[in-house]
Amino acid sequence: MIINFMNGQPSTDILPIKLFAQAAQKAFSAPNAANNVLQYGDELGHPAFLRNLAQFLSTEYGSYVSSKHLCATSGASLSVQHLLSLLTRPQTVTRHVYFQDPTYFLVFDIFLNVGYSRDQFVGIAEENDSGINITILEDYLIKHHVRDNISATSQDESDTMVFNSVLYCVPTHANPSGSILSDKKRKKLVQLGRKYNMLIICDDVYDILTFEGKIPKRLVAYDLESPDNNAKHVVVSNGSFSKILAPGSRTGWIEAGETIIQQVGACGSFISGGSPSNLSSQIINEMLVDNTLHQHIDYLRITHADRLYQGLYEPIQRELVPLGCSIDIRPKGGYFLWLRVPIPGNQLMSITRRHNIDVAVGLGTLFTVTKNNGDDYFVRLSFAHYDTKTLQLGVARLKQALLIGQSFKRKAFDSRPSIVSKTCMSD
Numbered sequence: 001m002i003i004n005f006m007n008g009q010p011s012t013d014i015l016p017i018k019l020f021a022q023a024a025q026k027a028f029s030a031p032n033a034a035n036n037v038l039q040y041g042d043e044l045g046h047p048a049f050l051r052n053l054a055q056f057l058s059t060e061y062g063s064y065v066s067s068k069h070l071c072a073t074s075g076a077s078l079s080v081q082h083l084l085s086l087l088t089r090p091q092t093v094t095r096h097v098y099f100q101d102p103t104y105f106l107v108f109d110i111f112l113n114v115g116y117s118r119d120q121f122v123g124i125a126e127e128n129d130s131g132i133n134i135t136i137l138e139d140y141l142i143k144h145h146v147r148d149n150i151s152a153t154s155q156d157e158s159d160t161m162v163f164n165s166v167l168y169c170v171p172t173h174a175n176p177s178g179s180i181l182s183d184k185k186r187k188k189l190v191q192l193g194r195k196y197n198m199l200i201i202c203d204d205v206y207d208i209l210t211f212e213g214k215i216p217k218r219l220v221a222y223d224l225e226s227p228d229n230n231a232k233h234v235v236v237s238n239g240s241f242s243k244i245l246a247p248g249s250r251t252g253w254i255e256a257g258e259t260i261i262q263q264v265g266a267c268g269s270f271i272s273g274g275s276p277s278n279l280s281s282q283i284i285n286e287m288l289v290d291n292t293l294h295q296h297i298d299y300l301r302i303t304h305a306d307r308l309y310q311g312l313y314e315p316i317q318r319e320l321v322p323l324g325c326s327i328d329i330r331p332k333g334g335y336f337l338w339l340r341v342p343i344p345g346n347q348l349m350s351i352t353r354r355h356n357i358d359v360a361v362g363l364g365t366l367f368t369v370t371k372n373n374g375d376d377y378f379v380r381l382s383f384a385h386y387d388t389k390t391l392q393l394g395v396a397r398l399k400q401a402l403l404i405g406q407s408f409k410r411k412a413f414d415s416r417p418s419i420v421s422k423t424c425m426s427d
Helices: 017-027 033-038 048-062 076-088 107-113 135-153 182-195 219-224 259-264 268-273 276-291 292-323 345-354 373-376 388-414 422-426
Strands: 070-073 095-102 119-124 165-169 198-202 233-240 254-255 334-340 380-382
Touching: 017 033, 017 165, 017 276, 017 292, 017 388, 033 276, 048 259, 048 276, 048 388, 070 259, 070 388, 076 107, 076 165, 076 198, 076 254, 076 259, 119 135, 135 165, 135 182, 165 254, 165 292, 182 198, 219 233, 254 259, 276 292, 292 334, 292 373, 292 388, 345 373, 345 380, 345 388, 373 380
Parallel strands: 095 119, 095 165, 165 198, 198 233
Antiparallel strands: 070 254, 233 254, 334 380
16 A cells, blocks of 8 residues: 555544434434525525534634634535635736745635636745745735736725735645744734735645644734724634544635625626535534534544554654654644655655655645745645554655665765876875
């Protein structure tokens, strides 16, 4: 069996089949089930689901969440596309897309599919373990703001919900690096978003999967608590049950200011078809009511923490660090570990293929906007898809490949022709 560390989905053994079966039975047995579960749903999501979701999130986050700031979605990925189509205008008003760099690699195609081009992408490098470099982002915003004011097509004043630029980021347990944006940077980012009319889409799918310490205060919370009631809200927290329950549920939520929520819920597709996740959200609602989702998440935290620390982090320290590997950020939650390797990642994978070593990794160049040579010395390892013992076996296989790579280096060095100086020859 090949151990594919690239796989960013949960292992099947932790998918709660019984939990879904019990919740579905309750949902379909409830009074008025035909209308609540199988009819077109409310555009923003069923009110009872939103109320229970708000209470659930308030408990998990440790801070108050209001149902009036929530809208049900069909998952984080489609939500990004939905937000971009409603709140941005590629190529005209919204000229630049900023990405935390490195970032979730499949999000690039979502931006391309709604009409952006790669020459609009700007990568903002991370700064140690405190998230993106806000100073660099601000420099770009100033430069682009001045330039675009000269050449950009004027924005329709009636279209006040359209943004001039957009930032996609994963503030907490970033994919792939595991970084956590500092509180100071979160506050500053909201200020920059408002000053430069920048939409900030936060992929907050890993926040609840925090294994160490408290869950950081969400970026959207800073945006919502502003004392200026007239300020335009700029942050969207994009959440999903994919990581904390099951990807197949196809259910998520966004948390944002009421103006954004109403803009999203009042769109044509939601008015025509109702809530895009009505059936699944009603099933999940039963888990929210009887507290079983909280219990499942407690189990996930314990399981994933063991997989991360005992399955990957500690074995890497023992087996791979002596071979030249290093970990810049020790993850405190999420799904991934970002490993620096001593040889290019594509060379490492070439060794595994030639020597039939059944292990694969996510190459660093997939996750970066700039794609410079240094990116290839990083690989992403997911600890969510395998149990602890399998992860340890995967580390052992990586060690085997790295040892072969080292032997190649030594042979290449030993086979170099001898160079004798002219001085020695004259002696």
